[in-house]
Amino acid sequence: MAGDLRSLIDMADAAHNKRMIKSALKSFTRSCGFERFAYLQKEGLEIRTFNSYPEEWQAIYLGGKYSRIDPVITEAKRRMKTFCWTADDWPVRGTSELKRFRDQAIEHGIRSGVTIPIEGSFGSKMMLTFASSEKKADNSKLQNAQEAMHAVLAVHYRLIITAATTVLTPKQLLSQREAMCLMWAAKGKKADVTADLMGISPRTVQHYLDSARRKLEAETLPQLIAIAKDRGLV
Template identity: 30%
Template sequence: MNLFGFVECANKTQSLKALFDLLVSSASEEGFTEIVYGALTFAEPLRLAGCPPPLVAMKVPPDWCQRYLERKYYTIDPVVRRTPMFAGPFLWDELAKEYRLQACEQRVLQEAREAGLKNGVGVPLFGPPGRISVVSFASRFDDADPRTNVRRLKALAWHFHIAFEEIAKPSDCTSDGKVSLSEREKDCLRWVAEGKSSWEIGKILSVSENTVNFHVKNAIRKLGTANRTSGLVKAIRLGLIEFTEPALATPMVA
């Protein structure tokens, strides 16, 4: 399933299980069959059965799942602990290079590899107010390449995350979900989707860089998101700008 198909299906589901199954199916096509989604800095009321906080949904080998939960590895897992320190996707194998991991953290990574979770990549997800979540992808295969697939995995994670937030929204929420963006705000977001910087967008639209930043910040505020990436994904989900797969395949500036 391509990204366009994933977005179309994600927009139609109102079930966390169905949405997570969709994410697993899409990531598996790239060889990343093992996935964990966690809410790190807040209590998420909606989660799959058997997932204690901060876990929300997980698909890993059963034996590893049992050990991870019984030993409460989520309290010492370096992927969970270190996610807030990253602004973008990171490789599990690079955690030891970036930080002096504790022995217990190293043990979790080693046991995860032995259980079949290899070539892992974490995608930090930021939302207001100060909310941090993460989607972790791993593969059973030695030759899976997270570097080659990181852009697609990042896009899948953000689309999943935004769709999940809509499903998890309290039923008594007074907001009707309607957002109105100006044409200039939409233009700026479309070029953000193409990976353009504010300076480049300004040149394209014949406005100043400060003007571009003004419109992008306004759009982010209206959408209730924390940064350009999450704002862009939500604008696409709400149908405020068109989704084109080539655009989402390029890097998105956070």
């Protein structure tokens, strides 16, 4: 896998849009013996995904809010280490929602695979899944845990970089402390909670948020968070 991983990292680093990242991941997926990939980031109830699954399946998955019952996500959160799975092993009965989910997944070519979960920043979870339509996928090329984690991180950070496409003037660049306070505020944390998390005073937290608000020309905290999200800062 080492040569394929090196190629993925090089291609991801050279990518300047999501189309190029997807192309790099598709090549890596095929070289590992799989058909499709799905990168997913979960922060609380919010799900962000970047994948090569059929569009019809994506619509069904998101529309049915299947992340609530997806056995792959449940297992990834529980184990937080690389694991293999097959839809045929999912415990289903009768006409349950999980049975419907399994049947629809298999129908759209998602029957087995390997998932690599990683603990992200600010309590988020990231996972990269390689899927196959076969009853049992060959995971022999994804058994090196460290290399698998490198693949996830290469994709994760390149997606962050390509998302931040807005050009900022030097005056608008946030300091590390301003960015951290803003990140926690975007996750709904009050100043006193953020202060405890960062080991500073609530007054200092407010100072950093006020500074960020001036730099991004926001009138209120909600507007600051909205601007920061639009510009890929959080």
